Amino acid sequence: MARAEFGELHELEGLCKCGICQETFNTPVLTQCSHSFCSLCIRKWLTTKAVCPACSSETHESSLRKNTVLENIIEALERVKKNRKGVVAARSPQKPNARAPSQGPSNSNVNSSNKLNQNLHPSVPISAISDSDTDDSDAFIKTRPSTSKISPKTNVRSNVPKETPPRTPCIKPQTTALNQSLTPKVGASPAVVKVACPVCSVEMPQRVINEHLDKCLSGGTTRSSVATKVAATPTPVSAPSPKVAQRAPDNSSNLPLEPIKKMVYNLMPDAQLRKELKKYGLPTQGDRKCLAGRMQRYVVLHNAECDATNPRTLEELRKYFEKEERALSGPSNTTKFSSMFKTKQPDEDEFDKARKEYIRQNNSSFQNLIEQCRNRNKSKTKEQSVQPVTLSDSEDDPEEVPVPTINKTSKDSDSDSPCDDVQKTPHHKSVQRPKRKVLSIDSDTEDETDFDGRPEKRPSLEGNTSPVLVSKTPVKRELRNRVVHAKVAEKPQRRSLKPKQAPKKEVTKAVVNKASPMKVIDSEGSDSLFDTPSSADTIPCGQVTRSQKEDSGDDALSKFVTLLDDNSDSGSTTDFEI
């Protein structure tokens, strides 16, 4: 029988567990769909998904209501549990008589401490309700079976299981019955406990009534003695009551917690977020995401606390929150960072691989283009009677791109030319241009302004057209070529320069067209010579090479594509390649 009764108690205990944290409810709240959860748990869950965790029906934070009855049931249950533990502890042979007096006093306090406990419950961990409560719950047990078949005390003593027996999962019908039988009792327990003495008609706890009656009948006790006893005893026995007493005023002195209204973090400016955080004494460092997350977590905690019967003060809440935050940020932050790296690193590698692969695959077509160029160059230079140095130079390194070689020559020639600054301006631009060009080939407007000065000065350049001047400083050029060789280790990379020049070339052409339409054809040759050296010149500085590396994969690929496209219509290709 007793065993069965404790089984029922365990069922009851199992039912009083929050579905989210699997612990006994702490400040239970009721959803619209009649499911109960800890206030904090359900609020946390609802930030991730607005459905009930138990039945998946739509649920919103605003619809949560406090479940006071359940809270009271849990209190009662906890007292029963404590009582049983107390009984186990007090198993050392003691006569019931010996126990009675010690219990009596505390029971007299049942009424007041009960109320206090109800207030206290959410903020004070259940386990903190100390032994004195056992007496109350003992009383609770005792009051219960006044109508029941067994005397619980003896049974409790003989049969307290130390380990909870496995609870059965399907207990719905039983529990409702249990609840029904329990609920009224919980509500009534304080009333039942107090009994009026038939002799002196003083109200007192039921437990002491027998003792009192003995005395009363013998004429030894008066009203006052009972009253004093009742008044005097509670303080020493019930340990938590003073604490409770201390807490209660403490709280009342503080402003009651007001729920924080729902905020739309995405629409809030940073400053306002910081202001809100400051309002609750929370740290305001970190980026926007960090701030919004912190605010959201705090609002959840704060609003959950508002449901508590006896909420913590703002200060306590803040301290608790900070502790939680620290625990949260410690390990999770590092994992986040590492995961970030993990996801990013391979991407870059992959991209790099893809790019190299692409270069390798299209190597032949590049080579082809270069070859074409070289042939054309040769024929051109021959036509224009360029000295063999240039050719021999390019033969030195058969793989060497002819473009830079010629460029160099033209550059050298330019340096000798009077308009040194003109040569420098495009040179500068070409260093920066690759990046800009990458974005759009059509950005004529910008380039137009950049090149504004050029058409005017170009004629002077064209006057002493480079091909003639090419031969002027062969030694210098060769030196520079050496540098180029030394600095540019990777051939393919260098070759990949060309696509960059391609779009630029087009622009210059366009500019030329606009500025001096008459000279388009004339300037064509000089223009290319004029323009390419600058880009070739950048190689020794390693700038273009670097910028190339910095370019994103799409850019590199798109450039190759443009190159290939250009390749198809031969007219433009030749222009680029020179």
Add this chain to the structure above:
Amino acid sequence: MANIAAQRIKREFKEVIKSEEVAKCAIKVELVSDSYTELKGEIAGPPDTPYEGGNFVLEIKVPETYPFNPPKVRFLTKIWHPNISSVTGAICLDILKDQWAAAMTLRTVLLSLQALLSAAEPDDPQDAVVAKQYKDAPDMFRLTARYWTAAYAGGPYSNPDFDSKIRRLTDMGIESHDARVALSSFNWDLERATEQLFS
């Protein structure tokens, strides 16, 4: 791991251990690491299914945000099932994805998986090949699933016909698992399986 996650998993772990299903040997959990972040689950193949008699091992990874996010579960034991990848063991089950709710526990997850074994959902497949077979050739599917259960999960039913077909392929230097996969994918048509393996 966050406090709530660790505490809850500990509780659930005990819950499973104490549950009736463990007593019936239907489900089981084991710790892989002390941190409760990784667990090993085991479910018995439900009766009256091709998986009957088999024991299927699961890998359970508990995220830090548990129970607000579902645990990551996959089959370590190879299994022939429309909603479970025969290659990776990945599971297609709504409660492990968007239908997860915080009130679910390890026990309910394991029982749900067991239920999934007895009630496949071929219209929402994880393994298209298996799902196709499940729909087009249910008998062949049942035999294959039973055969896989016997081969990988310790099921009791053997199939000499399938065995011999696999042996034919292994004799040709094919791994027995690859042979099994190929034959299963082609409804145990030896010729087509061979063609696929050697193409």
